[in-house]
Amino acid sequence: MIYRETGQFKTNYKADNSIFPILQDRIAIIFYLFVAFIVIPAFGSDFFINSMMIPFLIFALAAIGLNILTGFTGQISLGTGAFMGVGAYSCYKLVTIFPDTNVIFLIVISGFFSAAIGMVFGLPSLRIKGFYLVVTTLAAQFFLEWCFIRIEWLYNYNTSGAIEVPRREVFNVIVTGPEAAAVTQYLVVLSIVVAMTWIASNLIHGRIGRSWMMIRDMDIAAELMGVRPLYAKLSAFAVSSFYAGVAGAMMVFMWLGAAEVESFDVNHSFLILFMVIIGGLGSIKGSFLGAAFIWMLPVVLRAFPKALGLDVPVATVEHVNFMIIGGLIIFFLIIEPNGLARIWALLKQKLRVWPFPY
């Protein structure tokens, strides 16, 4: 209905190939960015920014990472939590070793460590597929969890076994540590997430993204078309883990402030997987939708009985949350296996062909 595509024609491949070929979509994106960069920092409360927006963005980034591996390359992973952990612990060590280096830079660098670890655990994917791969990623998950406990060097031999984020400044602005302002942290997270989303989208729309999807859709044909499975799969593991690593580092440094091994357990891996499934496999937009949905749902659930004036124990809400998420996963797989992104696309299509039904 709002789409008016008549007269929008492309005279070169750059325009035809752009990620948002429709004018109205480009306007929408500019609007979202405007809201995210200007409106929310200006008007959002600290609570909203700290407990809604920052975690939403961080999980969205991790979901993009997993989506690259699972949605675009077709390799299921249950090790995202641990790869986030690798990012977080690497960042912690980097900050300890290079106390004067820009912490934002170190957050990004820590992604390379998780990328390397991710590639190691991705190696078996060259020989095995599907459920078997799930087991190897679980191996990564449990092995790495064990490392986070047993290798005391990782948490500077703290007796608590936890990592605590020190105060760091960038250009005289406090970015990490308990004194950091929520808005500052939000803007840092937002900038990193936007930049990395843009990069992910670039990769997906180019040769590398195509080779991932070729592997996903028909790996034999892909190889006969000249895709080297080794490169395609390992690059997917590397990029995916890189995203998870940066997300993990940001989770600790920009949000939690401190963390121990529980923050990276297998339940987190599940959580991210759910975001990807509900959001939509093979869709970057879906990663955001899924992260928003899974993260906002408990907040809404908690607020709901309060709004009705009921006093429901926190634990009960937690249990109901589990049931709803589990039920929704099944619901989505039955009704719309391609998740919220597909629903979004259908809605958009409806608007494009309006008033026609198809």
Next chain:
Amino acid sequence: MSSDQSTQTADGRTIGGPIMEVKDISLKFGGVTAIKNISFDINEGEIRAIIGPNGAGKTSMLNVINGFYHPQEGQIVFRGEARTAMRPYVAASQGISRTFQNVALFEGMSTLDNIMAGRTLKMKKNFFWQMLRFGPAEVEEFEHRKVVEEIIDFLEIQAIRKTPVGRLPYGLQKRVELGRALAAEPSLLLLDEPMAGMNVEEKEDMSRFILDVNDQFGTTIALIEHDMGVVMDIADRVVVLDYGQKIADGLPAEVQANQDVIDAYLGVAH
């Protein structure tokens, strides 16, 4: 390959010496022999048909040629280089491209992206440029898009350019698959039953495309086909397999008159 071996066909095409020689290939799965001691050659520029009843080992033969199966015995000489086995990736990079008996398109991608996928080997820009997309990676992408668009034009599939291939009817999927194989600019194109499951009109179209490909780009084509009529119309030479063995090899008319071939097709007991 030398020019003194080349000949002119009646319709003005040039056919050179052997581009590929298959020598004494045997292939076994466990205890089952799929291919037994088969030799034949494919000349540069010709359309070579491989025919035979079901289970004759035709598809296995193609799988051996492009490195998907590794034969236990024999060797394959491709453009003067002899080898017993190679990875499919290597075969692809050497210029062997193919289509599949049951369409093997990338279902989640559009027609355009499927054919772009065929250009994978020709695209070189590294990860860094791919990440930025604008600049060299984009320039490269558009150069290849141009080539792909020419193939789309050639196969007359403009109207389905941006349609996800999963939604296309079978006949068009086959055409897209041919496009994907062509996009690699192969020197040897393997077609596994390109006309299976098509109606008469679609078969005629596909035959025309195959002939045009051969004519326009001089591509050497080896194809498996069931429809004898089509084979007789378009093939330059035919090799006939039955129960994994070669039973005839020659011009279409010769093969058609061959008693062994007639027996094999009529199902005379061995």
Next chain:
Amino acid sequence: MTSATLAAQLDTIPKLLARNATTFGEKPASREKEFGIWQSWNWAEVHANVEEIALGMLAIGVKAGDHIVIVGKNRPALYWSMVAAQSVGAVPVPLYQDAVAEEMAYTLDHCGAKFVIVENQEQVDKIFEIPGQTESIKKVMYLDPRGLRKYDHRNLHSFEDIRTLGKEDQSRLQSMLAERQKVQNYDTTCVMLYTSGTTGKPKGVVLSNRNIIESAKSSSEFDDLKVGDSVLAYLPMAWVGDFIFSIGQCYWAGFCVSCPESEETMQNDLREIGPSYFFAPPRFFETVLTAVMIRMEDASKTKRRMFKFFMDVAKKVGPDLLVGKPVGFMDRLKYRLGTILVYGPLKNRMGMTRVRVGYTAGEAIGPEIFEFYRSLGINLKQLYGQTEASVFITLQPDGEVRPDTVGVPGPGVEIKIDDDGEVHYRSPGVFIEYFKNPESTASTKDPDGWVATGDAGFIEDDTGHLRIIDRAKDVGKMADGSLFAPKYVENKLKFYPNILEAVVFGADTDSCTAFINIDISAVGNWAERNNIAYGSYQELAGHERVLDVISGHVKEVNQSIASDPMLSGCQVHRFLVLHKELDADDGEMTRTRKVRRRIIGEKYNDLIKALTDGSKEIFTETEVTYEDGRKGSISATLQIRDVEVVARKAKAA
């Protein structure tokens, strides 16, 4: 600048091109969807291209006065070739691309073309099929080399070769080109177009630069066409309308002509380009409307209700709003809301959001259809024209648009009605002659320059609008002497979406009868919704309930005809639904899809007899031509239905 001096400077199409290249050099002139994107050329580039082609033509020995036949779908390079031909003093002769080899052979021979420019292998094959072509035709040039590599290239050249030949000898040819252009003026032949004609062999209509440029100029001014407008060229290049729009008006006004990628993508390409100036035959608007209605049938109930509500609003106030008449505040508000919810999106889907001027012509358009588009806010108008008039005879000015007239005489056009009711006109656009056919020229155009249209009509006293009844020769008398206007009745029938074509018989008989062709998409859709199973066109056409529906339509038409005392004798007493679609390949229609009444009458003589002799059904066998040229035959038993007629009032005069 007076128009005389202007005319002196701009008296040929190549000169217009030169002006455009200097005046609007950077503005887009041609577009074509190829290789997935809209390839675009500005006026300067078009100018360079045309010159390059012209030099090539000189290089292969095209002489002034030669005819150059051009066959293919709408493509910039072919349009440029026409202008290039004009620059070298040759006469471009565009032909219908779907013409079969025999038709093509006739025209090639008739105009004595030595050069042919074709689009692709298909057309080359047709040319080479013509016996003796090697002697008469010197060169065949093609755009698309696909499949032609192994052809004998002694007389065959790719377009690129021609361009190269021109470049190789550029300096010599350039001066030759200048020489050729110097002698051209307003009276030089601009183009020759073959009219398909409802009877007999096609005639070559010779149009001068004066004809084309004057027509283009006055019509462009009439509708204020200018640089920045855009049209989609999808109608056959051999049709005069396309020549006027895509060359005449385009070169005069300097707007941009876009060519679709292929036939299947036309709708999509239309939407992408979003033309501001659009022409289509009534059939197109009808098809689009039918498609809209069919798709809306599948929409949810609320959406259908919303659609209906706003379409009613549009019907009530849309046309008035379009011409700026006062409309009540509430209606205005509803219409505004409707624009957001229905009209805007609908126009967007149809690709007509930006249409500023739309025309339909060639046949009468159903009032319902016409009003539908106008109520959406699309300025659709009617015009009346002919090849012999360089299109324009009458047009509807903004604000005076009605479905039942064809408008007022265009600028510079005079009209008179003779005693038999036939319409005659005189204008700067009137053709020079029929090529090699002085008799026909003489019988059509009198020494004073008046041209007989062959159509019967009258001018409304109060408005000055022309109304067309029928072909003059088809308006006949029935046995009792009352007026018989078959086309008038046929058009009324065809306004029903279920009826694709109708042929009414009744000259010199007591009562009228009709053949009906059902519209397979509309009726098929109706059948689906009513759970009527059918296996083929023939089966559906013969279905009892389909006949019931058609019968209802005929009855309504009879009621409407009966209200006009002049024509009330034309009510359809009996009809049958034909078992096959009337088809140009079978010679039953012209290429522009006009019914060939006489041929149909001969071919289905048995059916006509059955209609008049009162039988209830008739078995028949018909020869058909398939797309690939093979012949076959189909047979069927057709039911004949009687229809209620309204009793005739006593004859008025």
Next chain:
Amino acid sequence: MDLLYDIFADPFVQMAGMPDFFVQVLWEGFVTGTLYALIALGFVLIFKASGVFNFAQGIMVVFAALTLVGLYQAGVPALLALVLSLGVMGTLAVSVERLVLRHLVNQPDIILFMATIGLSYFLIGFGEFIFGGETKSMITSELGLPTGSSVVDFAGGIVIFQHIDIAAVVIAGILVTSLALFFSKSRIGRALRAVADDHQAALSVGISLNQIWVIVWFAAGIVALATGIMWGARSDVSFALQIVALKALPVLILGGFTSVPGAIVGGLIIGFGEKIFEVYWGGLLGGGVEGWFAYVIALIFLLFRPQGLFGEKIIERI
């Protein structure tokens, strides 16, 4: 040198030096392995008959145990609670078929797999919602299962056998045997096997696919309940057990997804392996290696034999 000694010599010296302790370790490994095998068995049942990779099998174990204890705590007599728990598992089987599987017929395996992940989340939430999230202890004696232990003198030391462990092994044995008999002798069992090979063939036996799904899910539920009781008796009943239950996956990798003997052998290998490794080599790594040992073994195993111990080599076709 010391390191090499610690890795390659010292553990064996210890084994030989304290054979009684070694036997104790073996026994522990054996019992754990048996329970792993039982979880894997429930899994194999479902996979064989429906091709569904049931991620929720581990959760079903905990869910079954939780239901049993929860019912008992709500005042239901122990044996009645047992029967009711069986009923709950039956209801679960029917619901899963009705609400999930039926709607996902013909979907790719991976979709079904993810649906079972959703199912496990739902069951966790549901179980805790009904019975509360706190840790519970198994009603071992109330069910008439033996408690206490026997001490056996062995090679100069002692080996302790918990009676519940012995019961677990016996019950596991009975379950496996009866399932094997059920599969090979009964009509339904034969149909189940047919289904594994060919869905059409199953239809010709006269049993609908839907019924078969209910039956296998119910059978898997029974196995889960038995496993849950045994496991609950050895530790506690809470969803923390799911981490342990996930070990069925490496067990399956070793044994193959479709082989009942494979599940048993795989379970025992993992059970023995991780106990021995933990006790004799774990110290070198700081302990706690039980958490990942199974997975890493499976991973290494996969690299050399992707089809499992009993699976056949897959020939890829195109």
